Amino acid sequence: MRLRFHAFVLTVALSWGGAASVSAAYALDYPTRPIRLIVPYVAGGPLDVLGRLLANGMSGDLNGTVVVENIAGAGGRVGTAAVAKAEPDGYTIGIGVVASLAIGPQLVHTAPYDPIKSFTHIGLVTSGTLTVTVNKSVPAKTLGEFVALAKARPDEISYGSVGVGSLPHMAAELFQRATGTKLRHVPYRGGAASMVDMLAGRIDATFEMPNVTAVYHREGSLRVLATMDKVRSPALPDVPTTAEAGFKGLEMDFWAGVIGPANMPPEIANRLAASIRHVIDQPGFGDSLTAQGLRVHFLPSGEFVQLIRDETARWGEVIAGAGIKLSE
Structure with missing residues (x-):
């Protein structure tokens, strides 16, 4: 029965014409195997905790299995490159952060990926500060x-x-x-x-x-x-922000979102984004992030991309001004 249903859906999709309709048919049966969520840092840190919170919640929401895989190295660039090189079928996604998307590619002469072109930007999830x-x-x-x-x-x-x-x-x-x-x-x-x-x-x-x-x-x-934030930290309510202390332009956003390889089917990317939004809206998720010095901060794909562009420009000026380059 399951096979006959899929054949029927595929037949309808083909009758509508176009790859997008076929893609939608496959998305109806997604996921059918475990989804790999790459965290580009070692286990135990705030981003690892974020990844495991998302994996746990998304597994239930998608009625599937999301498995965290830690691939650390080069300030997050190794794991992020692994996401970029994966098949764009929705079964490999990852945590993309300011360090690996907006800063890291500008520190080396030849970056292993383009922060915009190499990825499908599913959504920003969290931000914090220093x-x-x-x-x-x-x-x-x-x-x-x-x-x-x-x-x-x-x-x-x-x-x-x-x-x-x-x-x-x-x-x-x-x-x-x-x-x-x-x-x-x-x-x-x-x-x-x-x-x-x-x-x-x-x-x-x-x-x-x-x-x-x-x-x-x-x-x-x-x-x-x-x-270094626009608002005071819940962990340090007695401590002023840099702006309150008289120094504007000193904000440091530590942000993270979920990315996939470029050219993921839009239906799958949208389904993942909806699942992420559902998970982060659940009671207790925000408290778990607060314990890691983070807060819930969701941005959809288009706004996430614009954030990366803005942050790349901002940190590019800082990197050029300080003359920072890493040996490859």
Whole structure:
């Protein structure tokens, strides 16, 4: 009966004419096997948690199975390239983020994909921000005092990041560009090592997510001077935004969405987008993201593409101004 029904639908589709109608017929029986959701970072981080929340919710909504696969490396570019190279049949999708779509391709001479042309942009899902944080021995209680201190001591105030081209590094470059300061970059192999040295007073500052710095701020081990967002963070309600602290143009959006390979059938892309929207609207999903320093922020495909274009232009200016290039 199932085979005869599919034959009937395909016959009707062909009678209407055109590949789009045939595509719609196949979409009626989607998914028929597990969907792979590539997270381009290691397990355990905020984006991995996001991927697993989506996979769990979408599995139920689509009456199928969505399986997370972590493919880390090169600041997210390895996993993102795997999405671009997959068959555009709806069975491989991935998490696309600001680092891998708007920043990463501009850091290398030959990018493995085009952030617009290589993908089907299913929808933006979440956004967050970073904080400007100093260790407790730094003689600055406000962002204004920290900027004044950095101007008085060029190349002396140090900050840690997880490497050249990472989000903390880019946030620091944006900070220096907007404030006319010059900080000393200390790259680490991981965020844990950077935070250990922050707490020990071996580096002066960091640009980290609110969920990472909030607990240390509350106990007095570190001092969060501002959040790089348009609104205050729920994790740090007592901390002003950079604009509230008197510094406009210092917003740092940490955003992520779902992408697939270019040329996915529109019916499948639309079905995935509808499923994602259903999942993120469920009670508790937003709370789970808040615990990771993120918030629900849905944008449909067209607006997601425009965000990538805008962010690519914005970060391109920062990268060119700082002269940042990675060896390939």
